[in-house]
Amino acid sequence: MKYAPVRYDDYLKLNQLLSAQERISETKGRAAHDEMLFIIIHQVYELWFKQILFELDSILKTYNQVPVPESSLGQVVRELNRINEIFRILVQQVSVLETMTPFDFLDFRDDLYPASGFQSLQFRLLETKLGLNSNKRVQFAGSSYINHLPADQRAVIEQEMKLPSLKESLESWLERTPFVSEGTFDFWNQYFACVKNMIEGDMELVQKNPRLSEEEKKVSIGRLEMSLKQFEMLSGDQDYKKLQDSGFFEMSRKAILSALFILIYRDEPILHKPFEVIDALQDLDESMTQWRSRHALMAHRMIGTRIGTGGSSGGDYLQKAAGQHKIFTDFFNLSTFLIPRSQIPKLPDSLKKKMGFV
Numbered sequence: 001m002k003y004a005p006v007r008y009d010d011y012l013k014l015n016q017l018l019s020a021q022e023r024i025s026e027t028k029g030r031a032a033h034d035e036m037l038f039i040i041i042h043q044v045y046e047l048w049f050k051q052i053l054f055e056l057d058s059i060l061k062t063y064n065q066v067p068v069p070e071s072s073l074g075q076v077v078r079e080l081n082r083i084n085e086i087f088r089i090l091v092q093q094v095s096v097l098e099t100m101t102p103f104d105f106l107d108f109r110d111d112l113y114p115a116s117g118f119q120s121l122q123f124r125l126l127e128t129k130l131g132l133n134s135n136k137r138v139q140f141a142g143s144s145y146i147n148h149l150p151a152d153q154r155a156v157i158e159q160e161m162k163l164p165s166l167k168e169s170l171e172s173w174l175e176r177t178p179f180v181s182e183g184t185f186d187f188w189n190q191y192f193a194c195v196k197n198m199i200e201g202d203m204e205l206v207q208k209n210p211r212l213s214e215e216e217k218k219v220s221i222g223r224l225e226m227s228l229k230q231f232e233m234l235s236g237d238q239d240y241k242k243l244q245d246s247g248f249f250e251m252s253r254k255a256i257l258s259a260l261f262i263l264i265y266r267d268e269p270i271l272h273k274p275f276e277v278i279d280a281l282q283d284l285d286e287s288m289t290q291w292r293s294r295h296a297l298m299a300h301r302m303i304g305t306r307i308g309t310g311g312s313s314g315g316d317y318l319q320k321a322a323g324q325h326k327i328f329t330d331f332f333n334l335s336t337f338l339i340p341r342s343q344i345p346k347l348p349d350s351l352k353k354k355m356g357f358v
């Protein structure tokens with residue numbers, strides 16, 4: 001036989017895997033029962049992080065191509081959905097750790113200093129590869145988190161930061177979206193005309209409403225004018241820059257308008273997969289935030305208001321990170337600019353034909 005028969009334990013390297021749980025408390029002669037769970041749960045997380053990074057690298061490989069092959073988008077969506085399913089488990093798994101009480105944790109917590117999940121290289125790689133903006137990061141013990149990593153880990157992250165993140169590649173891909181401006185059709189001009197029409201119609205209704213007092217009319221008209229102004233911010237590069245400077249949008253105007261186009265005309269066959277990509281990335285951002293919030297709550301329960309073993313302010317740092325460390329906020333904020341289906345501009349027949357599969 002060319003190859004020896006495969007054995008289950010050899011194939012899975014179970015000897016190595018199952019001998020990798022060493023309780024510090026035991027080596028110090030006062031074995032803490034719950035430290036076994038603590039080690040295993042961290043290892044399980046790291047294994048899932050490995051699988052997530054594996055999928056993400058494959059997605060990045062596709063998205064770093066110019067043009068991104070249309071035929072690979074189905075695979076990208078499947079990979080993103082797999083990552084999302086894993087994250088759902090990562091959130092639920094926190095409850096298993098919570099079968100350990102804060103009092104039991106104290107049996108070995110002091111042995112862990114200064115180690116912390118904060119130094120999870122795979123988690124940092126995940127954030128960096130996805131494109132978490134460094135400016136958004138909560139300061140860690142007074143400076144950037146990267147200064148608190150061991151030198152070898154810092155080098156890995158700095159190397160990764162030189163490569164295009166998924167958010168950056170996605171932005172270029174969106175900027176290249178065809179159909180947004182073709183021939184006499186200019187999506188934004190037509191869309192904005194519909195928005196203006198809709199808001200002016202609403203203003204007229206308010207003015208004619210006999211049940212509203214003059215004061216109430218003034219308030220409602222003021223709100224509608226504000227809403228129109230908000231849409232106007234998307235009309236030109238100068239106003240748009242203000243949206244970027246305030247952090248409302250990170251991506252370019254061109255990319256954002258294309259994303260809006262995809263969200264609105266998602267039922268056109270050629271836009272099915274691009275829409276699913278955007279939708280799955282929103283799911284991912286949501287699941288990661290859920291994980292961060294769940295982990296922050298658990299940490300608060302375990303250590304109260306104590307500082308973390310890694311040196312942060314503990315629960316306070318984690319709560320802030322859950323609020324700020326979001327990656328695809330642009331897509332969430334884009335919902336501000338959606339209008340009802342009945343009001344959207346009709347696509348020219350020639351364009352519709354190009355976007356179909358026939």
Ligand code: HEM
Nearest residue numbers: 042045116117118120123299302308309310311312314321
């Ligand atoms: C008793 C259980 C746990 C407690 C009390 C706890 C507490 C903390 C605290 C206080 C921090 C902030 C950094 C620091 O000062 O140490 C942190 C960060 C972190 N922990 Fe945990 N943790 C626990 C379990 C876990 C588990 C099971 C994982 C899974 C891998 C994990 C992953 C992380 C990660 C990735 C960070 C960095 C988060 C960020 O900077 O946004 N932790 N943890």
